[in-house]
Amino acid sequence: MGSVAIAATDGMLHFELAMACEVFGAKPDAIPGPWYDVTVCGDHPVRAGRFHVRPDRGLGHLADADTVIVPAVTDVDAEIPADLLKAVTAASRAGARMVSLCTGAFVLAAAGILDGLRATTHWAHTDQLATRYPEVTVDPDVLYVDNGNVLTSAGKAAAMDLCLHLVRRDHGPAIANIVARRLVVPPHRAGGQAQYVTTPVPDQDDHPLSGLLPWVMQRLDQPLTVEDLARRANMSARHLTRHFRATTGTTPLQWLLTQRVRRAQELLENTDHGIDLIAAAAGMGTATTLRRHFQRSVGVPPDTYRRTFRT
Known part of the structure; x- marks a missing residue:
């Protein structure tokens, strides 16, 4: 967590820049403890969309930040300013967590920061990103990609x-939910969900998954298979998988695993239960299984998560 530096140069989009300032720069009253120290960095007043932005510090300050955020660029075909590339590269070498929003991925790719990594950008530009930077594994079908220190x-x-x-x-699900409520947005969508889902999540009570998903959430501690879910929904496993992909953008098992990891996070934050008990309550079976999936999904072991993010 700590300091967040947001890069600002001519040609960046105001929406993503303002979003980063709002999320990381405005601490909700309900959140205890320290928050992010946010700085907008640019070498001169810049034009972002229809707005003019006066940066707080120069681009060289990016290298001093814990997290660097590169907002979207308006024109992915335009030459990326050399001073921006230099500052982003220096920040990455200094160990900053590098984050791009939307077409900001083109800046990270041009700096070589995405080489050898999975990455994504707006679906309209994924082919262009992949063609221009073949060293980058571009995934066009996800909301975001978390490589640990590069996102x-x-x-x-x-x-x-x-x-x-x-x-x-940085702060755990409870704090993220507070921020989401203040912004009036959903608190969590897994990065593996599709960017574009052809059928939105329906409100109808008679939708095939409307009764199934709450039923599953009440039984996360039980061993559940795709066949179990299909029987409950009164359809074939293949048909169920099609509905899941159309509605949630992911498979039944991946969705189930995400819910189990989230349940484990809640228990780690809000209870003193041991890892074995949490593994059982989250439907992971054993502490070993919980640790493996938790580390892969969250990026840290359960014990570290509890020590760091317990609210």
Whole structure:
């Protein structure tokens, strides 16, 4: 957590820049303890969309930050300013956590920061990113990609998802939920969800998954298979998987695993239960299984998460 530096140069989009300032720069009253120290960095007043922005510090300050955020650029075909590339590269070498929102991924890619990593950007530009930077593994079908110290998001709403994901990583789900409520947005969408879902989540009570998902949430501690879910929904496993992909953008098992990890996070934050008991309550079976999936999904072991993020 700590300091957050937001890069600002001519040609960046005001929406993503303002979003980063709002999420990381405005601490809700309900949150105890320290918050982020946010600085907008640019070498001169810049034009972002239809607005003019006067930066707090120069681009050289990016290298002093714990987290560097590069908002979206308006024109992905325009030459990236050399001073921005130099500052972003220096920040990465200094060990900063590097984050791009939407087409800001083109800046990180041009600096070589995405080489050998998975990354994403707005779906309209994923082919262009992949063609221009073949060293980058571009995933066009996700909301955001978390490589630990390098993170990229798709466009607009997905950029908000990534910002909240960072708050969740740094402060835990309870704090992220407070921030989301203040912004009146959903508190968490997993990065592996599709950028574009052809069928939105329905409100109808008669939708095939409307009764299934709450039923599953009440039984996370039980061993559940795709076949169990299919029987409950009164459809074939193949048909259920199609509905899940259309509605949630992911598979039944991946969705189930995400809910179990979130349940484990809540228990680690709000109870004194041991890891074995939490593993059982979250449907992971054993502490070993919990640790493996938790580390892969959250980025730290359960014990470290509890010590760091217990509210």
